Amino acid sequence: MKNFDQITSAHIWVLDHQEALDFYVGKLGLEVKTDISQGGFRWLTVGVAGEAVPEIVLDVPGPPVMDEKTAGQIRELVTKGATGVVMVLRTEDCFGLYERLRAKGVEFTQAATDHGYGIDCGLRDPFGNQIRILQPKVWKG
Amino acid sequence: MSREVEETNRRLLRARDAMDRAYDQPLDTAALARIACVSEAHFIRTFRATFGETPHRYLQRRRVERSMFLLRESERSITDICLDVGFTSLGTFSRTFREIVGQSPSAYRLGTAPVGGAVPTCFAMAWLRPSSFGEAKERSDG
Numbered sequence: 001m002k003n004f005d006q007i008t009s010a011h012i013w014v015l016d017h018q019e020a021l022d023f024y025v026g027k028l029g030l031e032v033k034t035d036i037s038q039g040g041f042r043w044l045t046v047g048v049a050g051e052a053v054p055e056i057v058l059d060v061p062g063p064p065v066m067d068e069k070t071a072g073q074i075r076e077l078v079t080k081g082a083t084g085v086v087m088v089l090r091t092e093d094c095f096g097l098y099e100r101l102r103a104k105g106v107e108f109t110q111a112a113t114d115h116g117y118g119i120d121c122g123l124r125d126p127f128g129n130q131i132r133i134l135q136p137k138v139w140k141g
Numbered sequence: 142m143s144r145e146v147e148e149t150n151r152r153l154l155r156a157r158d159a160m161d162r163a164y165d166q167p168l169d170t171a172a173l174a175r176i177a178c179v180s181e182a183h184f185i186r187t188f189r190a191t192f193g194e195t196p197h198r199y200l201q202r203r204r205v206e207r208s209m210f211l212l213r214e215s216e217r218s219i220t221d222i223c224l225d226v227g228f229t230s231l232g233t234f235s236r237t238f239r240e241i242v243g244q245s246p247s248a249y250r251l252g253t254a255p256v257g258g259a260v261p262t263c264f265a266m267a268w269l270r271p272s273s274f275g276e277a278k279e280r281s282d283g
Contacts, residue, residue, distance in 0.1 A: 015147070075147050076146065076147065076150060079146075079147040079148075079150035079151045079154065080150045080153075080154060080191060080192070081154045081157070081158075085263065085264075107155070107158070108162065109158045109161055109162055110161065110162055110263065111162065113262070115261070115262045117259060117261070120261070120262070120263070122263055124154070124158065127151075128150070128151055128154055132261070132263055134261075
């Protein structure tokens with residue numbers, strides 16, 4: 001028996017919940033899966049509309065989870081683009097989606113390009129996290 | 142860290158992204174400084190402090206990486222590749238390539254096989270950009 005059957009959630013650092021929603025939901029077109037505020041925290045997750053998993057947790061670094069200095073270090077790394085590619089999103093039409101997102105003002109790091117294994121493009125969220133959009137040649141799952 | 146530093150980082154990253162995206166265009170430091178919304182001198186200084194190398198060097202290494210890719214994976218002539226990746230003179234291209242990679246473009250082409258398998262281009266572009274941070278030399282020595 002294998003240990004797991006699915007990856008259900010993953011986590012990324014964002015610097016502001018509302019700005020994150022404007023981008024991930026308003027521009028990219030993901031949907032809010034959960035949004036619960038209680039005490040000092042906000043549990044905010046997004047995912048692909050109609051798909052139960054995975055949910056991406058949009059989390060803002062800061063106290064009481066960590067001290068201000070540590071939060072500042074994370075903010076510095078995020079804004080320098082040092083968090084790497086935080087997710088790859090699959091599409092059936094990479095060229096078309098690239099144009100539509102560009103028209104919405106999404107900041108691209110690479111135009112939609114056919115690389116042989118598929119067509120992909122790269123973009124940044126407002127904070128500096130990198131995201132890829134891939135239209136694979138071979139569709140898995 | 143102050144929010145001003147974050148703003149500066151993000152603007153510098155925007156200029157760095159422009160180099161990765163439009164390396165084949167005639168990018169100059171003045172145009173990149175405008176993307177980052179700072180003066181040219183300030184841009185060069187803060188870019189270096191933030192990313193560990195000057196914007197000029199970053200762009201050279203991006204162009205050389207793309208030329209290494211084309212030398213490995215295509216049959217294009219060295220002159221065409223030089224122009225493809227944004228160099229305007231074959232002399233500058235060959236000199237820069239040799240300085241960064243340690244061998245000439247034609248020697249690199251002869252001695253290097255294409256990268257096989259299912260490695261995404263974005264990952265290869267990030268990892269195969271010849272580094273100015275010293276580890277490339279250590280690897281070749283080892």
